[in-house]
Amino acid sequence: DTRTELLREISDWAEDPHGKFIFWLNGVAGTGKSTISRTVARTFEGKGQLGASFFFKRGEGDRGNVSKFFTTIASQLAIKRPQVAPFIARTIGNDPTIVNKCSHEQFQKLIIQPLKEAPLHSSPLIVVIDALDECEQEQDVRSLIRILEQGKDVTSVQLRIFVTSRPELPIRLGFIKMSKETHHDVVLHEIQQGTIRRDLALYLHHELAMIRREHNLLGRTQLPSNWPGDETIQKLVEMAIPLFIFAATVCRFIADTTWNPKKTLAAVLEHQHEESNLEKTYLPILHQQIAGQTRKRTKDRLVAEFREIVGTIITLATPLSIMSIAELLRVPEDDVEIRLDSLHSVLSIPVDKEKPVRLLHLSFHDFLVDTEKVAGEFWVDEHEMHGKVAIKCLELMSQPDRLKQDMCMVQAPGTLREDIDNQTIGIALPPEVQYACQYWVHHLKKSKKPLPYQGAVQVFLEKHFLHWLEAMSLIERTAESVDAVRTLRSLFSTKSGKNSDLQSFLLDAESFLLKNWGIIEHAPLQTYISALTFAPERSVIRRQFHTQKPRWVRLQPKVQDWDAFLQTLEGHS
Template sequence: ITVIDLSAKVASWCSEYYANVKDARDDIERLQRETQGLKATLERVQSLCDGPNGVKLQKSQSLREAVKDCTKQLDQLETKLEPRTTNKLMSRYGMRALRWPLKSKEVDGIMKKLGNCKDNISFSLQVDQELQILDIHQKIVLDKLRSANNAEFDSHDEEHNARCYQGTRVELLRQIDTWASNRGSERIFWLNGMAGTGKSTISRTVAQTFADKGDLGASFFFKRGEGDRGHAGMFITTIATQLIQKLPSLAPHVQNAIEADPGISKKALKQQFDTLVLQPLVKIQTHPQKSSSIVIVIDALDECDREEDVRTIIRLFSQVKQITSIQIKFFLTSRPELPIRLGFEDISGKYEGLALHQIPEPIIKEDISAFLEHQLAMIREDYNKSVAQNRQLPAYWPGHTTIQSLVGMAIPLFIFATTVCRFINDRKCGQPKDQLAKVLKYETRSQASKLDATYLPVLDQLLVGVTISERRDLVEEFRQVIGSIIILASPLSATSLDRLLGVPEGTVDSRTDLLHSVLSVPSRPDHPIRLLHLSFRDFLVDTEKRETNPFWVDEKDAHNNIGYIT
């Protein structure tokens, strides 16, 4: 700190004057002691600024003002103490030519000002330390808010999940952005669509866009079978925790609410929302500098376990118009299932909605085509880098006609396009050209069932080259292993599943080896195996496919099997 150098200079001048001027030694000594005391205080500030809380300390407005005033006083004093004796006299008589430039009353005034500087700095440090203690207490209280693991859009679990490919969903994303920025629009935007139409991909893209602009308040991605992400038990507290990070002025209000009711995190959803979100937002001061909205992104609301909770959440969100301090908006996605439709009927006229099936087919076709062209080109390039030249795919592979055939099979399901690309790129199953041929065999079947065309190419390869008796055993083992994976409340690792099912070690790994295009199978056996998309579970347990899908899983039997084993 420059001010320390100034205090050292002043103290040094005092020493020189004390040694060479005899008629003002009392004043000089008093001023020297005061300056040295101030220097010690400033060195303490420097030490604290270099410590672990230094960044916070440097941001202290009161401390900055106190140091600024101290610098001003020392600068003026140093100017007064600097000798004005001519160089000629100094060279002839040395320091004996020095004359003390201050009168006793001036010294008294300077002493008072320097003492005030020292007191102000010490007081600022004390206040800052008390604030830090309060901050620690606040953190201890706020830590009582339970938060769902990996529920945020940018969590590790969501890290590798898709965002909208550049140049796709352009009009839809523009519409969402316009809704968010329009202060006169409704506070809720509901995007709905059937399984596999790309809702979660859109949600991740929307959340990332708002985060990049500084407008994302919170996000929660429901996911059935993923522990706390599969129910609303920690939903409100997770949202509240993220909102505090975005709007720190909420912290004391939420802290007061928790101290008033330490068990609030376990209370009814309405009470949690009122206490931890709505009322703190109502109480914070207006943010005139924040002209845009703060958007909260909620994905896959239909994957929240209890239907009553879903309707309650929708109803609670409609209350945010009470908040005038800042404009809070909610972007929600879900399937158009009955409980959710009823929930939105309850708040009719208080939301904006869009169904993905309402988007004109030519736009969807163009987006899926762009995605497939890009992904298949990447697959071709990666494959060609890894094989000898005589095995490489031609530069035109797979060709416009083939891509359009895949697009026709996919519309309107983006999940078909993403699953097919993973399947074609799975080298354990075969080379891309052969994998693509397997998919195209289901082209006519895709007109009857999009999910059949999406998942049967992946599953049917398991039966290639096996005898009737082997097929029976393989399907039974599939139902035991994969049936367990799709109905578990929380995902388990391959090692844990082997033990749970009482099968030889490595059985789960071998049964999932060819299913990487529909399951997230980690390389480490102690990491959990997850569904890549809930529609795979829907496909396997669909009772209408009991006679036509050889891999059909009886959901009740799968639950009973797990219950019996445990």
């Protein structure tokens, strides 16, 4: 076992009735924080002391923000401590909208009050929060740290919070502002080098022995029983310190049966004099993509394919499958599969092509987009890639028979969203189209230079704005469409290159949405019926889409402009 001293320290902290409320384990990328979190959660689960856990992960939908954090913790607490469940249920019964309230109110009413009122034993109850730095909004991080501190006042149970993160500035500031009596800090990469060396050596000995046994079972040229040898393992240890992600990635790379393990190991050792640990970790894997290629044209093509396919994967807001990636990029599935075949050491690539491809560690993303271009020819210009993905999303949604009126063919205009089954929606809007609908504006914003794309945006909106709203209703994201339109107004509001027609469209679109979002949210086809019919005469949307209103509507209201009392969407005012 590795990390034994640290795990013992965490266990002692949890058991100590006078221990500090929060244990903050921080360390640079790749030092093994998430592995420790999973071990800690399993250990406390085995002791019956785990109250709840939440593993943040950027680009994984609700796991990348705090929107579901407190409700997830409350739900798990109700399961782990049934005595708490009636009090949480009472809170929800008294106020069903609590799940949409601010974070502070959710924490107090769904977690703190039930814990105080429930008849609990004064034994350890641990909440594990992993990778706080992967919470995407800096303000959410600051707020969460501030809110969690309030849990120290719970006395009915020995509540403890275990947090891991990188030492990012917002997190450091959050803990600096907190009383030192409240939190205990351990910096993972500052643990004694001797301890780290020992743990890395143990891990590498174990993993490489497994690789040797499995390779020899395949009936290939046998690896000797002492392979790779203590000297080689010590070289790998020195390359790895203090990054466990190096050891884990290298072992996955060597284990890949596509390659000869001796040659793969030799390729890794060639990079032992690189400056950074991440270069030592990832450059051997990248160089393997073009190994043996002597023609410049072939190399350039392979690198371009890598940057398009892998660049897209690391840029996505939430993971997509091989099938969906191929559809989004409009390339054959085989091209995606072939390009990913030799990247199992850095990506989780399911056998089922309909399941999402995921990064094994965020540091691979960080390495590829580093502005110092440490990835060399494999460097991905992150802002440019966001712009390319935004255009791919617009092109996908604009394909014939993608977004159209009544795309689920329900026909009856009064049909409620809740009465349309998810299978029907999934057929009309496959995952990649749902992704495009939800995130095309996100990618435009992340491109940092949206003005070159305003023409494509205008063409899309003037043809598909109402179709997009129907789709957003079907995937239950209507509220997000309000934010998206406001974001577009902000992106294209600069005087240089300003498009007045697009600005007029977006201003009217915002009014259209604020007036009608509630109707559209519950009945998608009302986008074309009541929403369009009751738009003012001067409405840009009404004029643009007049052909889409029902033929049986003969007379429309003669209101000139949007009234001043538009509905205000909570959280969007």
